[in-house]
Amino acid sequence: MHDGDFFYQAFVYLSAAVIAVPVAKKLGLGSVLGYLIAGVLIGPFVFGFIGQEGQDVMHFAEFGVVMMLFLVGLELQPSLLWKLRSPILGLGGIQVIATSAIITGLVLLFTSLPWQTALAIGLTLALSSTAIVLQTLSEKGLLKTEGGQNAFSVLLFQDIAVIPILAFLPLLAIAEAGTTVAHESTTWIDGLPIVLRTLVILGVIVSIVVGGRYLISPAFRLIAQTRLRELFTAAALLLVIGITLLMTKVGLSPALGTFLAGVVLAQSEYRHELETDIEPFKGLLLGLFFIAVGASIDFQLIVNNPGLITLIVLGLVVVKLVVLYVIGRFFGMRMDNNMMFAFGLAQGGEFAFVLFSYALKNGVITDSTANPLIAAVAISMALTPLLMLLNEKLIQPYFGTKKEDDREADVIDEQNEVIIAGFGRYGSTIGRFLQANGTQATYLDIDPNNVELLRKLGLKVFYGDASRHDLLNAAGAKEAKLLIVAVDDSEKAIEIIETAQKHFPHLKIISRSKSWDDYFNMLDKDLLGVFREFSDGALRMAADALCFVGLRKNQVQRALKKFRKHDEMYLKELASSRHEHNTFIKHSKQHIEDLEKMILDDIENEAKDKDLGWDTTTIKEEFIPILNKLKEEAKKNT
Amino acid sequence: MKVLILFAHPAFHKSKVNKILVDGLSELEGVTFHDLYEHYPEFDIDVKEEQKLLSEHDCIIFQHPIFWYSTPAILKEWQDLVLEHGWAFGSEGNALKDKLFFCALTAGGPEQAYQVEGYHNHTLNQLLAPLKQTAQLCKMIPLPPFAVHGTHAMETDEILDHKNDYFTLLKMIIDDKLDLDKVSELDYLNQYLIKEEL
Numbered sequence: 096m097h098d099g100d101f102f103y104q105a106f107v108y109l110s111a112a113v114i115a116v117p118v119a120k121k122l123g124l125g126s127v128l129g130y131l132i133a134g135v136l137i138g139p140f141v142f143g144f145i146g147q148e149g150q151d152v153m154h155f156a157e158f159g160v161v162m163m164l165f166l167v168g169l170e171l172q173p174s175l176l177w178k179l180r181s182p183i184l185g186l187g188g189i190q191v192i193a194t195s196a197i198i199t200g201l202v203l204l205f206t207s208l209p210w211q212t213a214l215a216i217g218l219t220l221a222l223s224s225t226a227i228v229l230q231t232l233s234e235k236g237l238l239k240t241e242g243g244q245n246a247f248s249v250l251l252f253q254d255i256a257v258i259p260i261l262a263f264l265p266l267l268a269i270a271e272a273g274t275t276v277a278h279e280s281t282t283w284i285d286g287l288p289i290v291l292r293t294l295v296i297l298g299v300i301v302s303i304v305v306g307g308r309y310l311i312s313p314a315f316r317l318i319a320q321t322r323l324r325e326l327f328t329a330a331a332l333l334l335v336i337g338i339t340l341l342m343t344k345v346g347l348s349p350a351l352g353t354f355l356a357g358v359v360l361a362q363s364e365y366r367h368e369l370e371t372d373i374e375p376f377k378g379l380l381l382g383l384f385f386i387a388v389g390a391s392i393d394f395q396l397i398v399n400n401p402g403l404i405t406l407i408v409l410g411l412v413v414v415k416l417v418v419l420y421v422i423g424r425f426f427g428m429r430m431d432n433n434m435m436f437a438f439g440l441a442q443g444g445e446f447a448f449v450l451f452s453y454a455l456k457n458g459v460i461t462d463s464t465a466n467p468l469i470a471a472v473a474i475s476m477a478l479t480p481l482l483m484l485l486n487e488k489l490i491q492p493y494f495g496t497k498k499e500d501d502r503e504a505d506v507i508d509e510q511n512e513v514i515i516a517g518f519g520r521y522g523s524t525i526g527r528f529l530q531a532n533g534t535q536a537t538y539l540d541i542d543p544n545n546v547e548l549l550r551k552l553g554l555k556v557f558y559g560d561a562s563r564h565d566l567l568n569a570a571g572a573k574e575a576k577l578l579i580v581a582v583d584d585s586e587k588a589i590e591i592i593e594t595a596q597k598h599f600p601h602l603k604i605i606s607r608s609k610s611w612d613d614y615f616n617m618l619d620k621d622l623l624g625v626f627r628e629f630s631d632g633a634l635r636m637a638a639d640a641l642c643f644v645g646l647r648k649n650q651v652q653r654a655l656k657k658f659r660k661h662d663e664m665y666l667k668e669l670a671s672s673r674h675e676h677n678t679f680i681k682h683s684k685q686h687i688e689d690l691e692k693m694i695l696d697d698i699e700n701e702a703k704d705k706d707l708g709w710d711t712t713t714i715k716e717e718f719i720p721i722l723n724k725l726k727e728e729a730k731k732n733t
Numbered sequence: 734m735k736v737l738i739l740f741a742h743p744a745f746h747k748s749k750v751n752k753i754l755v756d757g758l759s760e761l762e763g764v765t766f767h768d769l770y771e772h773y774p775e776f777d778i779d780v781k782e783e784q785k786l787l788s789e790h791d792c793i794i795f796q797h798p799i800f801w802y803s804t805p806a807i808l809k810e811w812q813d814l815v816l817e818h819g820w821a822f823g824s825e826g827n828a829l830k831d832k833l834f835f836c837a838l839t840a841g842g843p844e845q846a847y848q849v850e851g852y853h854n855h856t857l858n859q860l861l862a863p864l865k866q867t868a869q870l871c872k873m874i875p876l877p878p879f880a881v882h883g884t885h886a887m888e889t890d891e892i893l894d895h896k897n898d899y900f901t902l903l904k905m906i907i908d909d910k911l912d913l914d915k916v917s918e919l920d921y922l923n924q925y926l927i928k929e930e931l
Contacts, residue, residue, distance in 0.1 A: 646746070647745055647746050647770065647771060647774075648770070648771050648772075648774035649743060649770040649771065649773075649774040649807075650744075650746055651774065652774035652775055709743055709744035709747065710744070710747065711747070711841065711885065714841060714885060715841075715885045715886070718841070718842070718885050718886075719885055719886045722842075722843060722883055722885055722886040723886055725843055725845060725883075726883075726886075
C-alpha cells in the first residue's frame with residue numbers, strides 16, 4: 096500500500112468516525128451505531144470512499160476485540176471469575192447448544208440444504224457479537240448489572256466455544272474441498288499428534304498464567320523506572336500482541352489468551368496503568384472494526400433479495416431472542432435484566448465472518464448460501480444498538496423497574512470511598528491511620544519502587560499518574576467521596592486537583608501543600624482542606640521545647656492548639672488580601688511581610704486571649720475584701 | 734500502707750496554694766504523686782496503666798482545687814475511663830475493694846460559705862456526694878475531705894500550716910495509724926489532727 100493510500104484511508108475512516116459518532120451520541124444512539132452508520136456511509140454502496148479492502152481492515156480491526164477482552168480480563172479478579180462459573184457454563188452452554196439446535200432444525204425444515212451445512216450454519220449463528228454487546232453495555236454502564244454480567248458470561252463461553260467449532264467444521268465437509276484447508280493457517284502444532292498438541296496448548300496457557308503472575312510485574316517495574324511513558328505503552332502493546340501471536344500459533348483464540356492474561360494481571364499493581372494505556376488503542380480499533388462491519392454490508396445483495404435477507408435477519412434475531420429469554424427466565428433473572436440480556440445478545444457475531452469463510456474453504460457451505468448469511472449477520476449486528484434502544488425506551492418502562500436499582504446493589508470489591516494520590520512518607524502515614532481505623536483507601540503512586548515495596552507489605556497500591564483523569568476513573572473516582580492529594584511534587588498536586596475538579600466535580604479534595612505559594616494557590620481552588628506539610632511537626636517540636644524549658648504540658652498543649660487555629664485563620668485572611676494587593680511584589684518580599692504581620696499578630700493575640708475560666712484574678716479582686724472581713728470577725732470572736 | 738495522689742490542676746502555673754502543698758510530696762516515702770494534667774496533656778489517659786497504679790496502692794487521694802463544686806475536667810475523664818465495670822465496680826469488680834479514698838481540696842471560699850445557710854447553700858460534704866458515692870460503688874472506704882478553705886486570700890505562713898497538717902496526716906496513713914472509726918465521725922479530715930492533739 097502506498098503512503099498516500101494509507102493516509103487517504105486513515106483520513107476517510109477518522110473523519111467518518113469524528114463526524115458520525117458525536118452525531119449518533121447526540122441523538123442518543125450510542126457510539127457503536129455511530130461507527131456502523133459511518134461505515135455504511137463511506138462504504139462501497141453509499142459514497143464509495145472505500146472499496147472491498149474494507150474486509151482487510153476488518154481483519155486488522157478485529158484486534159480491537161482482542162484488546163477489549165484483555166481489558167475485560169483486567170477488570171475481573173480471578174475470584175469474581177470463579178463466581179461466574181455457573182452462568183458461564185450454564186447460561187453460555189445452554190444458549191449455544193439450544194440456539195444452534197433450533198437454527199439447524201429450521202434450516203433443515205425450510206431449505207433443502209444437507210444436514211452438515213445446516214449444522215455449520217446453526218453453530219455459527221449461535222454466537223453473538225462480543226464487540227458490539229460489551230461496548231454498548233459498558234457505554235450504558237450496564238456491564239455490572241445482573242443482566243450485563245450474564246451477557247458477559249455467555250459471550251465468554253462463546254469465545255471459548257469457537258475453538259472446538261473451528262476444529263469440528265472440517266469434519267462437516269460435503270464437497271471434497273479442492274484445497275486442503277487445514278494448512279491455510281499454519282500453526283506450530285498442526286503436524287503433531289493430538290496428545291502432544293493438547294500438551295502444547297496446556298503449556299501455553301500455563302505459561303501465560305505463570306508469566307503473568309511472576310514475570311510481568313518485575314518487567315513492568317523495570318520499564319516504569321525509566322519514567323518514559325511511551326515505553327510503558329509500548330510494553331503494554333507488546334504484551335497484548337505477543338499473546339495474540341502465541342495463541343494464533345497454537346491455534347487458539349487470541350481474545351481468550353489476552354483475556355486470561357488480563358485476569359492474571361487483574362491483581363497486579365500496574366493494572367490501572369495498563370488499562371489506561373490500552374484503552375485508547377482498543378477504542379480506536381473497535382471503532383475501526385465497527386466501521387468495517389458497516390462498510391462490509393453488501394447492499395447489492397440486499398437490494399437483489401430483500402425478502403430473503405429480511406427473513407433471515409428476522410428469523411435469526413427472533414430465535415436468539417426467544418432462546419435467551421427462556422434461558423434467562425430459567426436462571427431466575429429479573430424481568431428487566433432478562434429483557435436487556437435477551438435483546439442485547441440477539442445478533443450474529445464477528446466470529447460468523449471467520450467461521451463462514453472457514454466453512455467455505457472447507458467445503459461445508461457454498462458461496463450462494465454463505466453470502467446472504469454474512470449480510471444478515473452484519474445487519475443483525477447493526478441492529479443490536481437499535482434493539483437495545485428499543486428495549487430501553489419502549490419495553491423497559493412498561494415493567495417499571497429501572498436499571499439504577501441494580502447498579503446500586505452492585506458492590507465492586509475494590510471501590511473505596513477514599514483515594515490517596517501519593518503514597519510516600521506523607522501519604523502512607525495518612526493511609527496507615529485510615530486503615531488502622533477500618534477505612535480502606537485506593538492508593539496511587541508514581542514511584543514504581545515504592546509501589547513494589549508497599550505491595551510487599553500487603554497494601555493495595557497502584558502505579559500511575561493521578562493527574563490523568565482516566566487513571567482516577569479507573570481508581571473509582573466516580574464513586575469515591577474523598578480524594579487526598581499527598582504527592583510530593585507541588586505542580587503535580589495542582590494538576591491532580593484541576594483534573595479531579597474538572598472530571599469529578601462531586602469529589603471532595605483535601606491536599607498537602609509544601610510552600611506558602613502552594614498553600615495560597617490551593618486555597619483558591621476551594622478545597623475541603625489544605626494542609627501545610629511541616630506546620631504540625633514544627634509546632635509539636637516547639638511545644639516539646641517549651642515543656643523541656645519547664646512549662647506545664649497541658650498549658651503548652653492548649654497554647655499549641657490556640658496558635659494553630661489562629662495561624663490558619665490568619666493565613667486565610669492573608670490569602671484573600673493577597674488578591675487585592677498588587678501581585679508584582681516579589682514573592683520573597685511578600686513572605687517576609689506576611690511573616691512580620693503574623694508575628695505581630697501573635698503577640699497581640701496572646702495578650703488578649705487567656706484561659707479566663709482558670710484565671711482567678713477578677714474573683715480575687717471581688718472576694719478578697721469579704722474574706723478579709725470574715726477573718727477579722729473570726730479573730731474578734733476568739 | 735501505700736498512698737496514691739492523683740493530682741489535677743489545669744492552671745498549676747498560676748497556682749499559689751497548690752504549689753506549696755504539692756512541693757515535696759513526691760519525695761515522701763510511701764507516696765506516689767501522679768500529676769494528671771502533666772502526664773496527659775492531650776487527655777489520652779492510659780487506662781491499663783492507671784488501673785495498675787491503683788492496684789499497687791491502698792489509699793487513693795484526689796488532690797485538686799474545687800471547680801464548680803467538683804473536680805477539674807481531667808479527673809472526671811479519669812473516672813469515666815479508668816473505673817471500668819467488672820474492674821472497679823459490679824459483681825466482679827473488686828480491684829479497689831477496701832482501699833481508702835478521700836479528696837484533698839483547695840477552695841477559694843471560706844468554710845462559712847460552705848454551709849446550708851451560707852453563700853453556697855450546701856456543705857462541702859453535700860457537694861462531694863457524687864465522689865463519695867463513686868468510692869462506695871467501687872467498694873472503697875470513703876473518708877471525709879481534707880480541705881484548705883479561703884485560698885483566694887491566704888498568706889504563705891497559713892498555707893504552710895495547712896501543708897504541715899496534710900503531710901502529718903499522710904504519714905499517719907502510711908504508718909497505718911489512722912483510726913477509721915474516729916475518722917468516720919468527722920466532717921473534715923483536718924479535724925482529726927485537732928482531736929489527736931486534744
